[in-house]
Structure formats: structure tokens, C-alpha cells
Amino acid sequence: MKQQYDVIIIGSGVVGSAIARELTRYEFKIGVLEKELDVVCETSGRNSGVIHAGFNNKPGSLMAKFCVEGCLGFDKVAKELDIPFKRIGKLVTGFTDEDMEILKKLKEQGDKNGVPGLRIISEEEIKKIDPNVAGKVALYSPMTGIVNPFIYTIALAENAYQNGAVFFFGREVVAIQRKEECYEVTTKNNEKYYAKWLINSAGLNSDQIARMVGITDYTIYPCRGEYFILDQKASAYLKVPAYPVPNKKEGGLGVHLTPTIDGNVLIGPSAEYLDEKDNYAATKEVMDKLVAEGTKILPQIKREHFIRNFSGIRPKLVEKETGGYADFVIEQREEIPNMINLIGIESPGLTSAVPIARYVVEKMKQKEELKENQNFNPIRKGILNFTEQTDERKAELIKENPNYGEIICRCESITKQEILEAIHNPLGVETVTGVKNRTRAMMGRCQGGYCQTRIAELIIQEKQKKVEEVIYSRQQGKMFVGGVR
Amino acid sequence: MNIIKKDAVILGGGPAGLAAALKLKEKGIDNIIILEREKKTGGILRQCIHDGFGIVRFKEALSGPEYADRFVQEVQRQNIEVQTEATVIGLTNDKIVTAATKEGLKKYQAKVVILTMGCRERTRGAISIPGTRPAGVYTAGVAQSYINLKNIMIGKKVVILGSGDIGLIMARRLTLEGAEVLAVIEKQPYPSGLPRNIEQCLNDYNIPLYLSHTVTNIQGKERLESVTVSKVDEKGQAIEGTEKEYNCDTLILSVGLIPENELSLQAGVELHPRTKGPIVDENLQTNVEGIYAAGNVLHVHDLVDFVSIEGEKLAESAAKYIKGEKGYESIIPVTTDHTINNVVPQKISGEQDVEISLRVSKPSKDGQIIMQQGNKVIMMKKFKKLNPAEMIHIKLKKEEIQSKEEIKVVVG
Numbered sequence: 001m002k003q004q005y006d007v008i009i010i011g012s013g014v015v016g017s018a019i020a021r022e023l024t025r026y027e028f029k030i031g032v033l034e035k036e037l038d039v040v041c042e043t044s045g046r047n048s049g050v051i052h053a054g055f056n057n058k059p060g061s062l063m064a065k066f067c068v069e070g071c072l073g074f075d076k077v078a079k080e081l082d083i084p085f086k087r088i089g090k091l092v093t094g095f096t097d098e099d100m101e102i103l104k105k106l107k108e109q110g111d112k113n114g115v116p117g118l119r120i121i122s123e124e125e126i127k128k129i130d131p132n133v134a135g136k137v138a139l140y141s142p143m144t145g146i147v148n149p150f151i152y153t154i155a156l157a158e159n160a161y162q163n164g165a166v167f168f169f170g171r172e173v174v175a176i177q178r179k180e181e182c183y184e185v186t187t188k189n190n191e192k193y194y195a196k197w198l199i200n201s202a203g204l205n206s207d208q209i210a211r212m213v214g215i216t217d218y219t220i221y222p223c224r225g226e227y228f229i230l231d232q233k234a235s236a237y238l239k240v241p242a243y244p245v246p247n248k249k250e251g252g253l254g255v256h257l258t259p260t261i262d263g264n265v266l267i268g269p270s271a272e273y274l275d276e277k278d279n280y281a282a283t284k285e286v287m288d289k290l291v292a293e294g295t296k297i298l299p300q301i302k303r304e305h306f307i308r309n310f311s312g313i314r315p316k317l318v319e320k321e322t323g324g325y326a327d328f329v330i331e332q333r334e335e336i337p338n339m340i341n342l343i344g345i346e347s348p349g350l351t352s353a354v355p356i357a358r359y360v361v362e363k364m365k366q367k368e369e370l371k372e373n374q375n376f377n378p379i380r381k382g383i384l385n386f387t388e389q390t391d392e393r394k395a396e397l398i399k400e401n402p403n404y405g406e407i408i409c410r411c412e413s414i415t416k417q418e419i420l421e422a423i424h425n426p427l428g429v430e431t432v433t434g435v436k437n438r439t440r441a442m443m444g445r446c447q448g449g450y451c452q453t454r455i456a457e458l459i460i461q462e463k464q465k466k467v468e469e470v471i472y473s474r475q476q477g478k479m480f481v482g483g484v485r
Numbered sequence: 486m487n488i489i490k491k492d493a494v495i496l497g498g499g500p501a502g503l504a505a506a507l508k509l510k511e512k513g514i515d516n517i518i519i520l521e522r523e524k525k526t527g528g529i530l531r532q533c534i535h536d537g538f539g540i541v542r543f544k545e546a547l548s549g550p551e552y553a554d555r556f557v558q559e560v561q562r563q564n565i566e567v568q569t570e571a572t573v574i575g576l577t578n579d580k581i582v583t584a585a586t587k588e589g590l591k592k593y594q595a596k597v598v599i600l601t602m603g604c605r606e607r608t609r610g611a612i613s614i615p616g617t618r619p620a621g622v623y624t625a626g627v628a629q630s631y632i633n634l635k636n637i638m639i640g641k642k643v644v645i646l647g648s649g650d651i652g653l654i655m656a657r658r659l660t661l662e663g664a665e666v667l668a669v670i671e672k673q674p675y676p677s678g679l680p681r682n683i684e685q686c687l688n689d690y691n692i693p694l695y696l697s698h699t700v701t702n703i704q705g706k707e708r709l710e711s712v713t714v715s716k717v718d719e720k721g722q723a724i725e726g727t728e729k730e731y732n733c734d735t736l737i738l739s740v741g742l743i744p745e746n747e748l749s750l751q752a753g754v755e756l757h758p759r760t761k762g763p764i765v766d767e768n769l770q771t772n773v774e775g776i777y778a779a780g781n782v783l784h785v786h787d788l789v790d791f792v793s794i795e796g797e798k799l800a801e802s803a804a805k806y807i808k809g810e811k812g813y814e815s816i817i818p819v820t821t822d823h824t825i826n827n828v829v830p831q832k833i834s835g836e837q838d839v840e841i842s843l844r845v846s847k848p849s850k851d852g853q854i855i856m857q858q859g860n861k862v863i864m865m866k867k868f869k870k871l872n873p874a875e876m877i878h879i880k881l882k883k884e885e886i887q888s889k890e891e892i893k894v895v896v897g
Contacts, residue, residue: 278706291613391575395486453627478708
């Protein structure tokens with residue numbers, strides 16, 4: 001069968017998934033090609049999960065425009081997609097007169113960008129908002145929110161799927177050719193996909209994809225940020241994200257502390273330019289630095305609170321020497337018709353994803369008339385979280401479905417029903433990490449010590465896999481070598 | 486919701502919980518229930534198919550399932566109520582226990598709650614090993630569960646970090662299953678596991694043990710490809726230039742156990758910073774009246790025999806409490822210094838003989854354990870060898886206790 005689509009989207013991170021969803025509002029046959037085995041394997045899932053208000057970005061930039069739009073519109077999106085979202089506010093704290101000047105400029109910039117509610121506040125007010133955050137002065141942003149970046153991306157992709165988009169995982173794009181008004185996209189496993197429209201939302205690899213169609217003027221500079229995740233117990237010490245005054249030279253917002261929507265605390269990220277785009281290693285130097293800086297900001301944190309670390313990579317369009325941020329590139333060139341390139345979508349990409357997707361649709365509308373999809377349904381239902389229910393509701397749930405009475409993940413109280421829903425989710429789960437990202441199972445303090453064996457067993461059972469076929473996270477990342485002797 | 490009244494609700498059907506249940510029954514307490522989250526009781530013993538259990542208690546070497554089975558059978562014979570596949574998700578300080586089961590959400594009002602939830606393993610995150618996150622990194626207990634309970638083989642070329650007993654036992658188990666165990670790496674200058682396991686699990690199979698070494702990096706994008714091992718100095722810091730690369734597909738972590746006390750915390754049970762288990766008095770009662778703890782949830786044991794014995798000891802006191810007998814008040818603190826890792830109980834009454842359990846922090850030869858009140862030595866016991874891997878149990882007689890002053894236990 002010829003894989004013929006109206007639109008092919010390359011990359012299913014938060015931006016690719018948001019574009020897929022926006023495009024299903026129109027009568028399109030949409031295919032999404034993802035090189036990993038699931039959505040949200042790279043940059044989109046490896047960040048602080050902060051929905052930024054938009055005061056860090058240059059007035060007039062796409063970054064500023066989309067970030068503010070994304071933030072203001074997030075309640076609606078969260079509601080439609082049934083994902084947890086909290087506007088908990090944010091503090092950028094400083095100590096010196098110099099810091100004060102920077103904070104004032106940040107506020108001014110934010111005001112210009114249209115960020116509501118920004119205020120410079122005193123030490124006394126900082127203490128009122130969060131008694132554990134240190135600082136003489138701070139910029140307070142009430143609009144800043146937090147979200148689970150895995151769930152958000154998954155939700156966008158699932159809703160796109162429900163509305164007709166088709167996702168292909170494990171399909172790395174290796175060649176693109178233009179043939180008779182149509183793009184022929186070849187993947188590593190030598191499959192060919194055809195489409196009239198091509199959208200490059202390949203994140204870290206977006207420069208390579210662009211090169212495949214002859215656009216050679218972009219280079220992505222991978223900039224790694226490492227994080228620590230703290231036990232939920234540490235959330236008692238931090239109410240709002242607390243950032244230091246930004247350092248212009250660094251490639252990020254500086255090491256900060258952020259409560260997560262799931263009740264943990266993150267320390268990070270660092271910023272380190274790399275040569276490789278997929279080097280997610282953590283290093284001792286940075287880990288030590290994060291521990292030192294984290295405990296300096298919140299002295300209550302103890303070593304036993306550290307349950308895991310991870311790293312993410314920013315797809316930056318600026319070199320280390322230049323520093324700071326380049327604006328998002330979202331372009332369509334006359335000489336390469338019907339192809340939209342999204343390049344350098346780094347922070348605030350998570351916040352900006354939906355406005356970016358709408359902008360892409362606008363660009364397509366300039367080229368052809370789009371027919372609305374009458375059946376589009378923006379509503380997606382998430383996996384019900386058993387542990388958040390009242391005892392009465394829990395009792396009812398178990399009565400309706402005994403699988404709610406079986407706790408698989410002890411630390412996070414995740415039930416068998418939730419695991420089963422993750423395994424049978426619309427996009428299809430191939431990996432143990434896929435289940436984890438959908439349910440939080442294995443994310444607790446025992447890191448799967450209790451539940452990983454059970455989840456692996458359920459995947460084998462439900463998907464009728466051989467043990468040798470169970471994948472941890474990445475394509476060849478097999479968990480087992482076979483049976484015992 | 487219907488609340489079921491119980492004299493005792495036992496959280497966990499492992500060796501401590503089963504022993505406690507049997508002793509309660511023997512003492513005439515009938516209205517009890519064991520809540521077990523697994524399909525079968527027996528706890529972690531079910532996956533410990535090696536032998537060596539029961540030497541102290543039964544004077545014979547049993548496998549884990551055999552040892553457990555002696556208690557499981559007796560619990561059945563005694564008609565003690567057991568609810569398996571029941572995960573306790575709530576515990577309050579007025580002893581209301583909420584459990585999720587397939588039959589429904591169940592609530593119990595207990596006179597006595599017995600904490601016997603065991604422990605969990607420390608993870609990679611807890612010790613922060615740098616590197617990537619490929620498949621192929623397992624804690625020893627998880628590896629044991631895959632191999633012994635699910636018959637799934639996890640790898641072919643293995644490095645083990647930590648010489649804890651489970652790690653050592655897994656070194657042998659993996660070898661017997663045809664894997665190549667390249668080395669066991671231990672950060673301390675001495676082994677963490679029991680001497681008999683070093684002998685029977687490593688030396689018998691020519692598996693090298695590197696003391697004062699640690700894993701300093703993990704490589705591999707999809708499946709583990711190699712680990713870097715470095716020597717460490719006296720402070721435990723890796724020494725630059727000593728790195729050695731091991732090509733392997735599996736890293737097993739045996740880096741310690743932590744008592745599993747999340748439920749205890751919900752009920753306001755105070756934990757000890759060193760044991761990570763509840764602070765208990767000589768009755769093994771926590772700071773919350775009517776909530777007792779024994780076994781690995783209280784402090785990590787070396788031998789299961791002592792876990793069972795502790796469960797029984799707990800049940801004796803708990804039975805008295807249920808019957809309304811008032812025990813002695815524990816007002817004498819028992820403390821230690823850096824020479825001893827932890828001591829249980831942390832409070833005693835001084836009105837009766839007690840047993841103090843402890844672990845020393847460093848190995849030594851010809852050492853002595855000293856207990857003192859003020860400047861007075863009230864008890865002294867000599868040992869040919871002191872080893873942190875082995876738990877020491879010392880009887881302290883009522884007559885030896887001089888006053889209500891704090892008792893300090895140290896290595897002299």
C-alpha cells in the first residue's frame with residue numbers, strides 16, 4: 001500500500017504533536033514520522049515543565065508572542081486535553097542593586113510583551129509567597145504555571161490520533177525527495193511516505209531535515225541541561241518555582257528550583273554545549289554543582305531526597321560564543337514549496353507549542369484553502385488517577401472495575417487499571433518508559449523496585465510479546481536476554 | 486463505608502508479620518488480619534531460593550520459600566485471616582487502616598497496628614552514578630525477582646556494584662544461569678555482606694571483589710555497553726587516573742536497603758535518622774500508641790531468623806497492650822556515637838531485661854561493645870571480630886542498669 005498523505009510531520013515532540021492536533025481541525029490525511037518508539041522522548045519531555053509567562057523573551061520576537069499566547073491560553077488547552085495544570089506563579093530573585101536593575105528590565109520587557117500581573121516585590125512579600133525562598137528583591141509572575149510535559153505531549157498526540165492523524169514510531173527520516181508536486185520521504189527501514197505538505201518539527205535534528213531538502217543555512221547547537229529530581233517529601237520546602245536573576249551569557253535560565261505538577265521538586269538545569277545531539281549522559285561535575293546550588297537555595301534538602309537525575313538537550317540556534325537566545329525559525333520558502341521548517345524551537349517551546357501550531361496552519365492557509373473537519377473533537381480523556389480520588393470514589397471505582405483494586409506501583413499508588421490503559425493507549429506503547437511517562441509508575445522513590453517487574457510482565461501479557469522483545473526505552477534497549485536455563 | 490474492627494492489623498505477610506501473627510494467636514488474640522500486597526504471603530523470602538535460612542531458629546539450612554512455608558502453613562492451620570493482593574494505602578494515628586483489594590476498598594479499625602512492611606532497595610538515583618540511562622541497570626532484588634520468580638534472564642556480562650548480601654547471592658545465581666560476572670565492586674575498604682556469602686558466592690566461583698572501588702560512569706545509549714570503575718580514597722572520592730573500563734551489558738546495584746516507612750509516616754510515626762525505621766521502645770512500640778514495628782521495616786537485619794524472633798517479641802508486647810495490661814514506661818534513651826551505626830530499641834524502661842540490637846560502623850578485631858551511663862560502664866562484651874555486616878544482639882539485664890540516665894552504647 002502506498003503511504004500517501006496530505007501532510008507529513010517529521011517529529012512528534014510537543015511541537016509536532018501540537019501541529020498534528022491543529023491540522024486535524026481540517027480535512028487532511030496526516031502522517032507523523034517519529035524516529036523514537038514514542039512521543040516525547042527528547043527535548044519536549046526533558047525540561048522543567050514550566051509554562052512560562054513570557055517576560056524572558058525579546059519584545060517583537062516570535063518567542064515572546066507565542067510564549068505569552070501559549071501561557072494565557074493554557075487553561076483551555078489543559079481542560080480540553082484533561083491534563084493537570086496549575087498557575088502557581090514564579091519568583092525571579094535577586095540580592096543586589098544590580099540584580100534589581102535587571103529585574104526591572106525584565107518586568108519592562110514582560111509588560112511590553114503583554115504579560116499580565118508582573119510585580120517587583122520586596123523581601124517581605126517574597127517570604128509571604130514562599131518563606132523558604134531567599135532574596136532581597138524579586139520579580140513575581142503570577143501567570144507562570146506548571147505542567148507534566150510528558151502527559152501534555154502525549155495528550156496532544158492522542159487527541160490528534162483520535163481526530164485521524166496516524167503516528168509511525170521508529171521511523172527515522174533519512175532522505176527527502178521532491179517528485180511531481182509531492183515529497184517522497186524515506187525512512188531508515190527503507191519505507192517510503194508521500195505527501196503534498198511536509199512539516200519539519202524534528203527538534204534537535206531539524207537542521208539535518210532541512211538539509212535534506214537543500215536548506216543548508218541552519219546549524220543546531222545542542223546544549224545539555226542536567227537535572228535532579230527530588231522526592232515528593234522535598235515539596236514541603238518549596239511552593240513556587242524560584243529562579244536566580246538570569247545570566248545573559250548562559251544558554252538557559254540558570255539553575256533553579258521548580259515544584260513539579262506531580263509533587264516533586266526539580267533542581268536544574270545546567271547549560272553545557274555539546275558536539276552530540278543525543279548525549280543524555282549526566283556528569284559528576286554538574287551533578288555535584290547541582291547538589292551544591294540546590295542545597296544552597298533550599299538548605300532543608302537532604303541527600304536522601306535525591307531520587308533520580310536526567311538531562312535534556314536544547315536545540316539552540318546560537319553558538320556558545322554568542323550566548324543567549326535566537327528567535328524561533330518558522331519559515332516557508334518559495335523555492336521549496338509546501339514545506340514548513342521549524343528550527344531552533346527551544347525554551348519556551350513547551351509553552352509556545354499550540355500558538356506555533358496555529359501559526360503553521362496560518363502559513364498553510366496562505367497557500368491553499370483549508371476545509372474544516374466537521375468531526376474534529378478537541379476533547380481527550382486522560383487516564384484517571386486513582387490515588388487522587390476520595391475514598392468513596394475509590395470504593396466505587398473498584399466496584400466498577402476490580403483492576404482499580406490492584407496497586408502496581410506502590411510509591412505513587414498506580415493501579416493495574418491505569419497501567420492497562422497506558423499499555424492500550426491510542427498511540428500504542430512499545431516500551432516500559434512509555435508506561436512510566438503515561439502513569440508515573442516507576443517514578444517514585446523506589447524507582448521501579450516494586451513495580452518494574454509487574455509492568456514488564458503486563459506488557460508481555462497484554463501485547464503478547466516474547467521476553468526478548470521487551471524494550472526499556474530506546475529502540476535496541478532490550479531489557480532481557482531470554483528465559484532462564 | 487463499613488469499618489471492620491480488629492484487635493490487630495498486620496501490615497505485611499513476610500517473616501516478621503507471619504511470626505507476629507502466630508505469636509498473637511498463641512497469646513489468645515484471635516481477631517487479627519494480615520494484609521499482604523502480593524498474591525502469596527512469605528514476603529521477599531519467596532524469591533530467595535538459595536539456602537542458609539533458619540540455621541539459628543531451626544538448626545537447619547532452608548531455602549527462603551522453605552523457611553517461609555513453615556510459617557505460612559502454621560498460619561493456615563491456626564486459621565489466621567490473611568488478605569492477599571491487598572495494598573494498604575492509608576494509615577492514621579488512630580489506627581484506621583485502608584487497603585485496596587480487588588473486592589473493594591477495605592477499612593479496618595485496629596486496636597493495634599503492626600508494621601512489618603520490610604524494606605526497599607537503594608537505587609541508582611540515591612547514589613547518583615553519572616552517565617547515561619540505558620536498559621540493563623538493575624537493583625539486585627529486582628534482578629532476583631526476574632530470575633527466580635519470573636524465570637527471565639536479564640543479561641550475559643555483568644558487573645555488580647556493592648557487596649551487600651543480595652548482590653553477592655546474585656553473583657552466584659547469575660553465574661549458575663550462564664552469565665559471566667566480571668567483578669563485584671565495593672566502595673568500602675571491607676565487604677558489606679556476610680563472610681559466608683563472600684566465600685560461597687564469590688570465592689567458590691572465582692569472581693573478583695574489588696574493595697575501595699566504585700562505578701564512576703555508565704555508558705550505552707540503548708542497552709548498557711560498559712561501566713567505568715575507579716579506585717576511591719579514604720573519603721570515598723574517586724581517584725583520577727585509576728579508571729578501568731568493563732564492557733558489560735548488565736550492572737547490578739546492591740547498594741543498601743532502606744526500611745519502607747511511607748505508611749508509618751502517614752500515621753505520624755517518628756523515624757530514626759540512622760536506621761530510617763521507627764524509633765521504638767523496649768516493647769517495639771513506636772511513638773504512636775498502639776503502633777508497633779518489627780523486622781526490616783524497623784532496621785535492616787542480616788538474618789531472617791532474627792526478623793522472625795523480633796516479630797514474636799513484638800507480638801508478646803502487643804498482646805499485653807490489647808488485653809489492657811499496662812507495660813513499663815520507657816524513659817531511658819539508648820544512644821550511640823560514630824562507632825555504631827544504629828541501635829534498637831532507642832528507649833527502654835530499666836524495669837526489665839532487654840535485648841539491644843546493633844551494627845558497628847567499621848570492622849575491627851578484638852573489640853568490645855561497651856554500655857555506659859554517665860561515666861559508669863554498666864556492661865562490656867568482648868568480640869574476636871566486629872563486622873558491620875553482622876547484627877549484634879546483646880542482653881542487658883535489669884540489674885545492670887544503674888539509673889534513669891541515658892545509656893550510651895559504643896565500641897571501646
